[in-house]
Amino acid sequence: MLAGSVPDVNLRAAAMTRPVAMTKSATWHAESTSGALSDTALMRAYVAGDQDAFTELFSRFGGVVLGRMRRTVGRSTARDLTQQTFLQFHRARRDFHDGSDVRPWLMMIARNVLRDHLRHAARRPGGSPLLDEPVAANAPPDAAEARAAVLRAVDNLPESQRVVVRQHWLEHRSHAQIARDLGVSRGAVKVRAHRAYQTLRLVLDAQGFGDA
């Protein structure tokens, strides 16, 4: 959804029927009824504690931030950095000056998140800090190619499996930790991991990286 567009009708209806939200963000809801929602009014409501306002801001700007990230990094990392940007947005919400434009403010956060990421990646030669593992200096020449193929294959996994593989395999987190974070059982995490590895094996075999 583009910036400044009308929000999701269900979201607005849900927000307007919720008395607690009404008290928290009277300005937003007053403007909702007239259909003229400004980013600043949403931001004001969000800073006042209205989580629906955050959802609306995310739906307005999430695509813009993701698009910015995609111009520089891969799909999976771009999604991670988009999430990181909105987490920073949440942390920085009280720094927002009432009346300022939300979009440039958010895009500067996105830019700094991306810059931090690239700087961090540059300090770990051959690897992205969120996803990739560095290739050893003495690795055979085709190791980098195999690694790239593996990462591409991981990128193309379904979201639920990709998260598990990335956290368990690349970030070395235990199944129990991942289960706790995702709010699912350990067994469910193991099943996702098993399915993911089956898919990866098939994909990589087909590409001639059977031993990767």
Place this chain on the structure above:
Amino acid sequence: MSERNRELDAPLDLLPDLREQMAAEDRSWRRVRSWATPARRTAALVLIFALELVVLVATPRLDLAAYPIPRLLAALLVLLATATLAIRLFAHPLHVHAPRIARLRSVGAILLLLPIAFALLPAPHHEVQIHPESFEGIGADFVPRALGCLVFGTLVAIPTLLFLLATNRRPYVNPERIVLAATAGGIAGTIALLLHCPLVGVAHRFAGHGGVGLAAVALLAAAMYFKHARQKISRTA
């Protein structure tokens, strides 16, 4: 048109996880990261002031009456100003241009060298008759007294250092910013020693007071090294 070049839809599937992270953060001590930037900076400074006040009230230096007031005030002013600068750079908001790495490095270096420079200044007084305690810490007593001051200063540095790290919002803390946090803590420790330790010998001040910032950096580096080592061991186990 490729995904890289078109306007993308908002990745709404990220929202549940994001909301969960936000809620978890708001429920824990990590909510300090969501304080407004001026509040984070002020809180760090208030913490330093509070620590120094406790030191001044609980264990004031015995020769305070003999210490030249202008020199004491000038030292406090310069040290607090540099600590404020370090805090300002460390608790930098993410919605404005980040300070250049070269600037972070220069300020970090200044903060490390400043206590050493102060330690190399001549003794503030020579009243050996009135304050004989100011001229101890030499000979066999040198190492234990210097080490005592180094430990005391580092202990005072730790709360400031931890608070600054707790307020950090960025996902990756680069080494320059870590050094800044450690040296800001080191300055707090140096001020505490200025208000507490009566020894005026240059050698004692150099060994015991000058290296508090370095000790704080070393402590933090060691803590990070052990953290990484532990993670590595748990991965291989």
